[in-house]
Amino acid sequence: MTDFDQDDIAAMRRENGGADLKRFMRDQLRVGKQxxxxxxxxxxxxxxxxxxxxxxxxxxxxxxxxxxxHPPAAWGAALNEHRAALMADDHTQLTSDQPCGCVTCQLTKEN
Known part of the structure; x- marks a missing residue:
């Protein structure tokens, strides 16, 4: 009995001296607490x-x-090509014991 209006509440007050309304309200409170x-x-x-x-x-x-x-072999080949390109420049000091100060001469001196 969830749908009730003013007429239903008035009828509950009239019956059994209002005991039905009290029981109904207590039941509603109990359900709400649960x-x-x-x-x-x-x-x-x-x-x-x-x-x-x-x-x-x-x-x-x-x-x-x-x-x-690029596989490691490709890196090595590219490095060798780069070194060959650097060596292709005209270095007059490569034939002597004194290398010049360019990057290519320094690399050949270290290797």
Missing amino acids: RRDMPTAAAPPPRPPGHRPGAWPSGTSPPEARPQA
Whole structure:
């Protein structure tokens, strides 16, 4: 009996000297306290459509390792080409025991 209006309350007051109204009000208080004291479990969030626990989404795969842009041999070849280009310049001091101060002469002196 959750839907009541003024006529229902007036009728409860008239019957049994108001005992029905008191019982009704106590029942309403008891129900309200029970609802307040009950722990409410949080509803889990809705799962996305087509969700399979522990699986990758359809049409995807785990990420793969990125391939190296240039293998180590290519780096070595590029360095050798660069050194050859530097050596192609005209260095008059390369033939003597005294290298000049350029980067190429310094590299050949260190190696």
